[in-house]
Amino acid sequence: MYTASTAFPEALTEAGIDYIFANWGSDHPALVEALAEARATGRRVPAVITCPNEMVALSIAHGYAQVSGRPAAVVVHVECGTQALAGAVHNADKGRVPVLIFAGSSPYTQEGELKGSRNEFIHWIQDVHDQRGILRGYMRYDNEIRTGRNIKQLVHRALQFACSDPKGPVYLMGPREVMEEAVDPVAIDPAAWTPIEPTSLPEAGLAGIAVALAGARFPLVVTSFVGRQPAAVVELVALCEALGVGVLESVPNYVNFPASHPLYLGNQWNLPVQNSALAEADVILVIDSDVPWIPTVSRPAENAVIFHIDIDPLKQQMPLWYIAAAARFRADALTALRQLNRFVAGMEVGDVAARRTRFAALHEARAAALAGAEALGGEDSVRGEYVVACLRAVVDETTLVISEGISHYHTICDHLQMDRPGSLFTSGGGSLGYSGGAAIGAKLARPEATVVALCGDGSYMFSVPSSVHWIARAYGTPFLTIIFNNRGWKSPKLSTLAVHPDGFASRANTLDVSFDPPPDYAGIAAAAGGALAVTVRKPEDLAPALADALRTVREDKRCAVIDVWVPHL
Ligand SMILES: Cc1ncc(C[n+]2csc(CCOP(=O)(O)OP(=O)(O)O)c2C)c(N)n1
Numbered sequence: 001m002y003t004a005s006t007a008f009p010e011a012l013t014e015a016g017i018d019y020i021f022a023n024w025g026s027d028h029p030a031l032v033e034a035l036a037e038a039r040a041t042g043r044r045v046p047a048v049i050t051c052p053n054e055m056v057a058l059s060i061a062h063g064y065a066q067v068s069g070r071p072a073a074v075v076v077h078v079e080c081g082t083q084a085l086a087g088a089v090h091n092a093d094k095g096r097v098p099v100l101i102f103a104g105s106s107p108y109t110q111e112g113e114l115k116g117s118r119n120e121f122i123h124w125i126q127d128v129h130d131q132r133g134i135l136r137g138y139m140r141y142d143n144e145i146r147t148g149r150n151i152k153q154l155v156h157r158a159l160q161f162a163c164s165d166p167k168g169p170v171y172l173m174g175p176r177e178v179m180e181e182a183v184d185p186v187a188i189d190p191a192a193w194t195p196i197e198p199t200s201l202p203e204a205g206l207a208g209i210a211v212a213l214a215g216a217r218f219p220l221v222v223t224s225f226v227g228r229q230p231a232a233v234v235e236l237v238a239l240c241e242a243l244g245v246g247v248l249e250s251v252p253n254y255v256n257f258p259a260s261h262p263l264y265l266g267n268q269w270n271l272p273v274q275n276s277a278l279a280e281a282d283v284i285l286v287i288d289s290d291v292p293w294i295p296t297v298s299r300p301a302e303n304a305v306i307f308h309i310d311i312d313p314l315k316q317q318m319p320l321w322y323i324a325a326a327a328r329f330r331a332d333a334l335t336a337l338r339q340l341n342r343f344v345a346g347m348e349v350g351d352v353a354a355r356r357t358r359f360a361a362l363h364e365a366r367a368a369a370l371a372g373a374e375a376l377g378g379e380d381s382v383r384g385e386y387v388v389a390c391l392r393a394v395v396d397e398t399t400l401v402i403s404e405g406i407s408h409y410h411t412i413c414d415h416l417q418m419d420r421p422g423s424l425f426t427s428g429g430g431s432l433g434y435s436g437g438a439a440i441g442a443k444l445a446r447p448e449a450t451v452v453a454l455c456g457d458g459s460y461m462f463s464v465p466s467s468v469h470w471i472a473r474a475y476g477t478p479f480l481t482i483i484f485n486n487r488g489w490k491s492p493k494l495s496t497l498a499v500h501p502d503g504f505a506s507r508a509n510t511l512d513v514s515f516d517p518p519p520d521y522a523g524i525a526a527a528a529g530g531a532l533a534v535t536v537r538k539p540e541d542l543a544p545a546l547a548d549a550l551r552t553v554r555e556d557k558r559c560a561v562i563d564v565w566v567p568h569l
Pocket residue numbers: 087405406407408430431432455456457458459460462486488489490491492569
C-alpha cells in the first residue's frame with residue numbers, strides 16, 4: 001500500500017531529514033501505519049523521537065538545526081498540538097532556524113465517505129476555522145495538503161522556504177482523509193529543490209565599506225549572529241586583522257568572534273550603561289544583528305558613519321525597526337565578508353598597527369576587570385561569575401554550550417570566553433524554555449560532544465524538565481544542566497526598577513517574582529530521567545560537583561543537573 005503518508009516521510013528522507021520529533025494523535029493513523037509498514041518492510045524513513053511535550057519537540061529541532069545546520073521535522077496533533085508548540089514557535093522564527101512542522105487536521109467527512117472519515121468524538125471538537133492561522137505570523141510558508149498526489153512537491157517546497165535565507169519554520173497541515181489517500185509514487189529530483197543560493201554584496205558597496213573602515217580612527221564591527229556560519233567568523237577575523245577593526249557583540253546568539261582575540265571588545269545585553277566602544281566609534285559595520293544597540297541606553301555617536309549588512313536588513317518580521325545607516329545591503333555574511341577580504345587584499349591600508357595596539361589595550365583592560373570579578377561568593381551562595389569561571393576551567397574542544405542564562409547572559413559570555421565558532425548558542429528569541437530541548441538537539445546533531453545547558457531557575461521550569469529528561473534518557477542524549485538559581489525571576493524585577501526606580505515597587509517587600517523555597521529542581525530530572533542530581537550552595541563544593549557531573553555525562557551516559565544557588569534576586 002502506497003499512500004500520501006508513505007510519500008510524506010519519503011520526501012523528508014529525500015531532503016536529507018534524519019529526525020521526526022513526534023507527538024501523535026487521532027489525526028495520524030495513516031502516518032503511524034506508514035512508518036510501521038516502512039520499518040516492517042525495510043523502507044528507509046527518518047528516526048522518530050517521541051516527545052511528550054510539543055514545545056520541547058520544537059526546541060529539540062531548534063538546537064539540532066543550530067548545531068547541524070540542517071532542518072528536522074516536528075509532527076504535532078491538529079490545532080491543539082499546534083498551540084502546544086507554544087513559544088518555541090516564536091524562538092524558531094526569531095532565531096531563524098529551519099524546521100518543518102506538520103500537523104494533521106480533523107476529518108472533513110462524517111459518514112464514512114472516505115477512508116479516515118470521522119469516527120471519534122474529538123473530530124468534531126478539534127475542527128476549527130483557521131488552523132494555519134495559529135502560526136501564520138511566524139512561518140516562512142504555510143499550506144494545507146489538499147491531495148496526496150503532490151504531497152512530496154509541497155514538502156520539498158516548504159523545505160526550500162525553511163532553508164533559504166532568512167531561514168525559519170514552515171508549517172504544513174494534512175486532513176486525515178488526504179493522509180490516507182492511496183496515490184501513485186512520484187519521482188522527485190531533490191537537486192531541483194535546493195535552497196536559494198547566498199546573496200552577495202553589490203560590487204559598488206564593497207569599496208564604500210572597505211575604504212571607510214580602513215580610513216577610520218575607531219572602526220567597529222557590531223554583530224549578533226554572524227557566527228551562525230562558523231566559516232564567517234574566520235572571515236570576520238581576517239577582515240578585522242587586515243584593517244585593524246574592533247568587534248563588539250550585541251545580544252550574541254552565537255560565537256561571532258574569538259573572545260580572547262585582542263580585537264574583541266566585549267558584548268552588551270541589557271546593561272543600563274552607554275558602551276564606550278560604541279560611543280567612540282567613527283565608522284561602524286553592523287553585520288547580522290537584530291538589536292545592534294538600545295538607543296535609550298547605549299548608542300553610536302551622532303556623526304558615526306554606519307554600514308548595515310544583514311540577511312534580512314528590513315527585519316521583515318519586526319513592525320518597528322530602523323538604524324541610521326549610510327548604506328544598507330541584503331547579503332549573506334559569509335559571502336559578503338569573503339568579498340570584502342578579497343577587496344581589501346589589494347588595498348593600501350594606513351595605520352593598522354596603531355589601531356591594533358589601541359584595541360589590544362582596551363581588550364587587556366577588560367580582561368583584567370573580568371578576572372577581578374571572579375570572586376567566590378558568600379556563605380550560602382555562589383557568585384555567577386565564579387560559576388562560569390569554574391565551567392570555563394573544564395570546557396574542552398568538544399564542549400557545546402546552550403545558554404538561557406537570562407540575567408546571567410552577560411556573565412556567561414564575559415566569563416566563559418569561548419573562542420571556538422559554533423560552541424555557544426542562545427535561542428535568538430525571547431520565549432523561555434528553550435535550553436533543555438535545545439541541549440538534546442545539540443547532542444543528537446553531534447553525539448561525540450559534551451553538551452552543557454545553562455539556565456535560570458525560572459527558565460528551567462519553563463523548559464518542561466520532566467519531558468526533557470524522559471526524552472534524554474530514552475534516546476541516549478545525556479547532557480549537563482547548570483541552573484543559576486536566584487530563587488525566582490530577577491529579570492521582571494529589573495525591568496520594573498528600570499522604568500520605576502523610585503516607585504512603590506522599589507519599596508515593596510514582594511514583587512511576586514520569587515520561588516522561595518524553590519522546588520528541588522535537580523530532583524525533578526532525577527525522577528523523570530534518572531539524572532544525577534546535585535544542589536550546590538557553597539563555592540568550595542562547585543568544582544568537585546562539576547567534575548562528578550561531567551564524569552556522569554561522559555562515562556555513565558547519564559544526564560546531570562547541578563542546581564547552584566547564586567545570590568538571591
Ligand atoms: C514564555 C515566557 N514567559 C514569560 C517571559 C517573561 N520573562 C522574561 S525573563 C523572566 C524570568 C526568567 O527567570 P529566570 O530564568 O530564573 O532568570 P532570571 O531573570 O532570574 O535571571 C520572565 C518570566 C518570557 N520571556 N517568556
